[in-house]
Amino acid sequence: MEDCLFCKIINKEIPANIVFENENILAFEDIEPQSPIHLLIIPKKHIATINDIEPQDKNICGDMLLAAKEIANTMNVDSSGFRTIFNTNEDAGQTVFHIHMHFLAGRKMKWPPG
Ligand code: 5GP
Ligand code: ZN
Numbered sequence: 001m002e003d004c005l006f007c008k009i010i011n012k013e014i015p016a017n018i019v020f021e022n023e024n025i026l027a028f029e030d031i032e033p034q035s036p037i038h039l040l041i042i043p044k045k046h047i048a049t050i051n052d053i054e055p056q057d058k059n060i061c062g063d064m065l066l067a068a069k070e071i072a073n074t075m076n077v078d079s080s081g082f083r084t085i086f087n088t089n090e091d092a093g094q095t096v097f098h099i100h101m102h103f104l105a106g107r108k109m110k111w112p113p114g
Pocket of ligand 1: 005016017019027029030031033040060086087093095096114
């Protein structure tokens with residue numbers, strides 16, 4: 001989609017440190033990392049928020065989780081642990097309206113989140 005930051009990263013119009021890519025999914029380093037490993041796992045299809053997911057998107061949603069699993073294994077944090085987060089709309093602090101899974105690892109996390 002035009003004027004979407006993450007669509008521009010998918011189309012390589014804006015650079016990013018890409019760590020994983022397949023037919024449906026791209027994962028790259030967050031520009032403002034909140035942990036030693038902080039990635040964003042996104043579908044190549046533009047979907048603004050979880051509210052906009054349709055039943056026909058269920059394979060893409062599954063692919064996002066499978067990408068998280070593969071990345072965790074590759075980065076050797078599958079056993080030590082990692083956190084995956086979707087922020088949706090204002091109260092959760094969503095700032096980019098192309099659905100993304102935050103993938104955080106490399107430090108002990110606190111609960112509940114702020
Ligand atoms: P949200 O706040 O929507 O859950 O997450 C958006 C994330 O995108 C933030 O963690 C922010 O640091 C990251 N971000 C914003 N602009 C860019 C950018 O141009 N490149 C990369 N790699 N990450 C970005
Ligand atoms: Zn987009």
